[in-house]
Amino acid sequence: MRHYLNVWLASARYSIVRTLMFRGDFLVWSLVEFFWMSVNLLLISVIYRHTQSIAGWSQYQMMLLVGTSMLIQRFLMGFFWSSIFDMGRNVRTGNFDFFLAQPGNIMFMTTTRKLDPDGLINAVVAGGVVAYAAHQLNLHPSLLDLGMYAGLVLCGLVIHYSILILSVSAVFWLTSAQGVEGGYFTLTEFSRLPREAFKGVSNALFVWFLPVVVVSNAPARILLHGFDLGWALWLAGLAAGWFALAVFVFYRGLRRYASASS
């Protein structure tokens, strides 16, 4: 465990030094993420110009939900995105050999190599959106609620990580995961919608079968309505299940990997 912590810290140090070398790049990518978050908030404000509620959620409740969804996604972007995105390319080009030769768990080495400070900076912005919405709603969560909120955001991060791994692992079968990675972003769009908006087939598919709705709704509900054991257990169980599935698919895919280099 300590060995992996040291490996991760070394990778994080390298990423931060690299970011300091390319400060312009850091600024551009921070702006990119900031713009995309603004786009999501703009969508809400435009719709609420013409309607009072979406599935019973007011504008600031929706903002809190979207902020929570963005918070989870920013953590994913900050801690894992670049490494997992590179995985798709590396499998195609054969550069994935490099990770197979490293002394450690291949999935850990592959998915934690790079850290993106721009994603983490914007996690602060996303947290600010959540705080602003909570303030507008006059919410006063207890320390326990805030702790549970953080715990469920972590579960959400595990689920997002697993979905991304599952999407990109397609590269082992398809040769190129270009476009497939975009599937992750499509699926996470559901996490910006309130659970009450889903009915019939969409309810069965996106609330019960895929964890894309509960991932943000569960933590947001804690701030809005207080701690709910049912939602918390549901999300924690899903996080464990989806992580196990991601590990299984990743290693099944790895069996198909045939180096393309030399």
Next chain:
Amino acid sequence: MIASFEKYRQAFLVGLQSNIVYRWNFVVRGFFSLFHLAVVFILWGAAFAGTEKIGGFDLRQTLTYFITLLVLQFFISAFNEDYQISEEIRNGLINQFLLKPINYFLYRFSIFVAARLVTGALILLPLLIALPFVHDSLTFPVDGWRFAVIIPALTLSALIQFSIAYCFGMLTFWFLEIQGFVILSMAIESVLGGQLFPLDLLPESVYRVAQFLPFYYQMYFPGAIITGRIDLTQALQGLLIQTGWVIALLLLNQLLWVRGLRRHTAVGG
């Protein structure tokens, strides 16, 4: 003239072949687009629950707008052309074009047309599967003029899409990494191109400004013609402005190419 055309026909055929190699990627991408459509249906369905019309249009008209844009995207959008051009410049592959009697813009455009033919054909597969589910949500106006106006509008939209991607690709002559700019521009395009919401839902003053920007003519304009969100007068005015933007962007492309080549250094044999 015919010999010149033959060069680009060959580039087009190569483009067809190389895109067909990744056919499953496009099909998968198409299926994921259906998920995006599901988000649109759920979100706007919930928004319309308390009101009959939003921005003067009912739920069916709004959903038709989004379905139309989704399909158009596969026929006229630039996918990763900017990235491909950037890679060719960065890796020095562009050097071969400097020594041959071939216009790089036309070469890339031939490949772009081929790619859109492939992606356009492949989106039909997931679309056919989705049709029974979305059929009841579709409602199109049947004015004859829309059929006449839509062909030039779509052609010009494709040219704008490609030209903007080409411009971003050209930036590689000045910047090592352009992906940040590209994704930043995607955020702007998704808002001002009407992919996030119909632009007519914006405040009147903002909408008026958007009409004079090139992004409006990338997706919203042809989508609005097809789905009846704009009338004949607006469509004709739009075509004029759209033509102006195509000319301006083509000139900018040429300028960036000439200026960029001055900075370019070809190394190796």
